[in-house]
Amino acid sequence: MMVIAKRNLKLFFRDRTGVLMSFLSVFIILGLYVLFLGDTMKSNLPDAPEADFLLNSWVMAGILAVTTVTATLGAFGVMVEDRTRKLLKDFTAAPVKRQEIVGGYILSACSVGIILSIVTLLLAEVYIVANGGGLLSAVTFAQVIGILVLSVLAGGSIVFFITSLLRSHSAYTTASTIIGTLIGFLTGIYIPIGSLPEAVQWVIKLFPVSHAGAMLRTVMVEEPMTQAFAGAPEEALREFKLHMGVVFDFGGKLSTMGASIAVLAGTTVFFYLLSIMLMVRNNK
Amino acid sequence: MSTIINVKGLAKSFGSLEAVRGVDFDVEQGSLFAFLGPNGAGKSTTIDMLTTQLKPDAGEATVAGYRLGRDNDGIRSAIGIVFQDSLLDPLLTVEENLLVRGSFYKLSRSELKAAVARAVETAGAGDFLKRPYGKLSGGQRRRADIARALIHTPQVLFLDEPTTGLDPQTRQNVWTTIRRLQKERGMTIFLTTHYMEEAAQADRIVVMDHGKVLAEGTPYELKERYATDMLKLKPHDAEELAAYLQARSASYTVASGIFHIPVAETVRALDIIDGCRSNIAGLEIVSGTMDDVFLHLTGTEVRA
Known part of the structure; x- marks a missing residue:
């Protein structure tokens, strides 16, 4: 399993365009934000010097959530490629267990997800600091990485499920494009959740990766938020958190970190089980 | 073994x-x-x-x-x-x-x-x-x-x-x-x-x-089983050769002046040649190939 995972990693990182493509949605979001989304959002914020720090941290948290999914998706490209080129034949013609092959794909995809997310996190910190913000403390940094890992596992499980249904390379490319585009909306990054109609808000709240986004925001925005909202009424802070998707409102109850972790963990288990069940059925 | x-x-x-x-x-x-x-x-x-x-x-x-x-x-x-x-x-x-x-x-x-x-x-x-x-x-x-x-x-x-x-x-x-x-x-x-x-x-x-x-x-x-050997004859006088072969009741086909006469074994060709030596301008004896076997068995050319 380790050998297969290592092979997949090599294949992924040697395909430079593939690596770049995994970062594509990150660049798109960042571009949109720098160009015009930022200005629109800033109008909703108190006119404080910390507003930039706050908004930058918020966007970066969202971008990180997206990266965990798109990077993992990119890494599963190796699996789709193997299947469409019938390369798997050479694996199954050797005395290797099927579980080892599948395990190798999941392991490598999650490793890619975690590596690329951490790279993105470092870049994000550089961006925030360069624009007058502050660095994350060691504790929050560790928390962020923990959430990233969890998000990669959950996002990876969904993506794994989707890719295990795909039978051709073009189907995979199409799926990647669609997911890459939709994910920005589904996690409430392009437009803050508070500006969207009720129905769409529910879609976001029920989408597991949004919970990773919410947790990342909670952790990353904490510091700038207390700075920006120093002296502002409690109600304004709550309003901001809800509007920007730092916490979600479930019929008057606010989501908690614990609940979000549970959602991610549940998603991971559910989708991996589903994919494995499907594979077992297909093998018969 | x-x-x-x-x-x-x-x-x-x-x-x-x-x-x-x-x-x-x-x-x-x-x-x-x-x-x-x-x-x-x-x-x-x-x-x-x-x-x-x-x-x-x-x-x-x-x-x-x-x-x-x-x-x-x-x-x-x-x-x-x-x-x-x-x-x-x-x-x-x-x-x-x-x-x-x-x-x-x-x-x-x-x-x-x-x-x-x-x-x-x-x-x-x-x-x-x-x-x-x-x-x-x-x-x-x-x-x-x-x-x-x-x-x-x-x-x-x-x-x-x-x-x-x-x-x-x-x-x-x-x-x-x-x-x-x-x-x-x-x-x-x-x-x-x-x-x-x-x-x-x-x-x-x-x-x-x-x-x-x-x-x-x-x-x-x-x-041996599926390919036939072939005697190819180029005669001076085609009609004379045709008459000769018919007299021996040997089957043959003619393609661009060349007579193709299937024989069971290559040696058998000698008998035919002996009887019409003076009429032969050129000859070739071809033993059966795997191509023939293939054609015989599948009834098709090799489908590439």
Whole structure:
């Protein structure tokens, strides 16, 4: 399993365009934000010097959530490629267990997800600091990485499920494009959740990766938020958190970190089980 | 000699298409065994079943002493396969590819290194070990593929059209390597091909079409049975020759002034020649080829 995972990693990182493509949605979001989304959002914020720090941290948290999914998706490209080129034949013609092959794909995809997310996190910190913000403390940094890992596992499980249904390379490319585009909306990054109609808000709240986004925001925005909202009424802070998707409102109850972790963990288990069940059925 | 592959009534359908409809054959240990047939005859499907890639619908087989379906992992560790298409990773070097694929066979790190070195040496892939597989020429790739199949020193080596798409010289090289493996290592070689001249070099041939075994035997036996020798005569006087042949009640066809007269054996041609020597401007005696066998059995030219 380790050998297969290592092979997949090599294949992924040697395909430079593939690596770049995994970062594509990150660049798109960042571009949109720098160009015009930022200005629109800033109008909703108190006119404080910390507003930039706050908004930058918020966007970066969202971008990180997206990266965990798109990077993992990119890494599963190796699996789709193997299947469409019938390369798997050479694996199954050797005395290797099927579980080892599948395990190798999941392991490598999650490793890619975690590596690329951490790279993105470092870049994000550089961006925030360069624009007058502050660095994350060691504790929050560790928390962020923990959430990233969890998000990669959950996002990876969904993506794994989707890719295990795909039978051709073009189907995979199409799926990647669609997911890459939709994910920005589904996690409430392009437009803050508070500006969207009720129905769409529910879609976001029920989408597991949004919970990773919410947790990342909670952790990353904490510091700038207390700075920006120093002296502002409690109600304004709550309003901001809800509007920007730092916490979600479930019929008057606010989501908690614990609940979000549970959602991610549940998603991971559910989708991996589903994919494995499907594979077992297909093998018969 | 003992039997290393034994196949009985093996069958496989894909939906309503009966790809393989009950084939039986044996392969002797250490022999070079050729599977001949047009594309779509069911050769690859049969190989896929024997190499545990496809589950047969019916029938049974043993490979290297392991029962198909019961001890597939045993079969997998006893066979090496050179696939029709390249199945190594283009972005990895040949060496990386071999180390990855070699790790499937539960060897220790040092054993694996030694095994890879040995396979590389045998297949003659040493010159481009550090180059990415995707950048190699067709012939080099084939060598790498063969090295891949040899890592675990299999008892049986399956080659699915190993020389298709290669230039004549490379084809010759690959072929020499295959012969050497059989002769020096005593490896059993099981290959499919639609090149007649390759099949003609095998110890035993099975001709297959439409999912069935049509004929089986040594190349010599098959030629004896299914190919006719041909006497080609160019006469001074065509009418005189025609009358002569009719008098002997020999059948013939004429194509652009040349008389084609089938004979049971090449020697028989002498009788015909003796009786009309003065009328002969030119002659040629052609013994039957595997092409004839193939045409006779499948009723078609080789479907390329």
